Amino acid sequence: MRRYGSAVLLLLTGGAVLRISLFSDLYLRYVQAALRPYLVISGSLLMLLGVVAAVRGMSHRDHEEEHEDHEEEEEAHSHGGPRIAWLLTLPALALLLFPPPALGSYSAGREQAQLAAQGVGTFPALPAAKVLDISVAQYSSRAIYDTGHSLKGRTVRMTGFVTHGSNGTWYVTRLVVTCCAADATTSKVEIRGTEATDAPQTDTWVTVTGTWLPKGRLGTDGAWPPLLDATTVTQVKQPADPYEKR
Structure with a gap:
């Protein structure tokens, strides 16, 4: 044999x-x-x-x-x-x-926040849509670094898995990859406008619709993580491709 x-x-x-x-x-x-x-x-x-x-x-x-x-x-x-x-x-x-399985909340929780590394500036104009579909990474970048405040007054929709913080906070989170899961980094958005008792369970995939809530000074630790005032939170299946691309 x-x-x-x-x-x-x-x-x-x-x-x-x-x-x-x-x-x-x-x-x-x-x-x-x-x-x-x-x-x-x-x-x-x-x-x-x-x-x-x-x-x-x-x-x-x-x-x-x-x-x-x-x-x-x-x-x-x-x-x-x-x-x-x-x-x-x-x-x-x-x-x-x-x-x-794909990487989830455990990997996201061990990733350090990366703040102000790219500096602030203006971003390209967003598409004109009543509800704008946007990735968690794109939303985070614009909320933290965009001096043009392109998210102001826009209703956005994003999908990610749920992670939890302290004091009842929870986040829509995605892992961002360049090549493969080994180089994954974390983007997350803190969700407001929902009661802590209604927060989905960790690693549940959700689609959240809402509007940007300004927080802190752009490009500083105070702006991280960005906030979203949610109007709807819908549980969804994990997408076939669970990662966002750089």
Whole structure:
């Protein structure tokens, strides 16, 4: 069975990669959509290599010598090489059968607020719409740094997962990625206009509609996190792509 170890590992890993990238959108929990073709190609190559390794293993079995080298066998067993190698199948099986969820409130809670790093200034004009759909990151940037106050008087709508703070405060939160989940940073908006007892549970996904509430001086710690005076809060399903892009 040892001769097929590499083949099994390659097939499991390739199958797991194809499962999350070719046959579902689960890969969006970990990387951006633009990387999907590379995952599909990588998974396909791993499957191909696994088949080649399995065929070679069968060929070697037919031509195997009757007696194996005793010294080599003892060294392999003494170091536990074959047994340890099989442990490498566990991550592949986990990804194949139980893909980890997207990052959520725990990751967001450990992210430090990044304030005034880009300085204040004017932003491009927002689209004319009765209700403006906007990302949490875009809202945060404009609320904290926009000297033109482009959010003033606008009704906005944003979607994110719920995180909780002290004294009954709660936030609509999104994780922002450049490439993949490993470089994720946090954007969040504190929700006002709803009673603390009505706040959704942590990690619940919601769509919130409301208007901007000015807070603190632009570009300072006092402006973070930005506020939203909510008029409606609606629970929704987690989107297929849970991250916002820079």
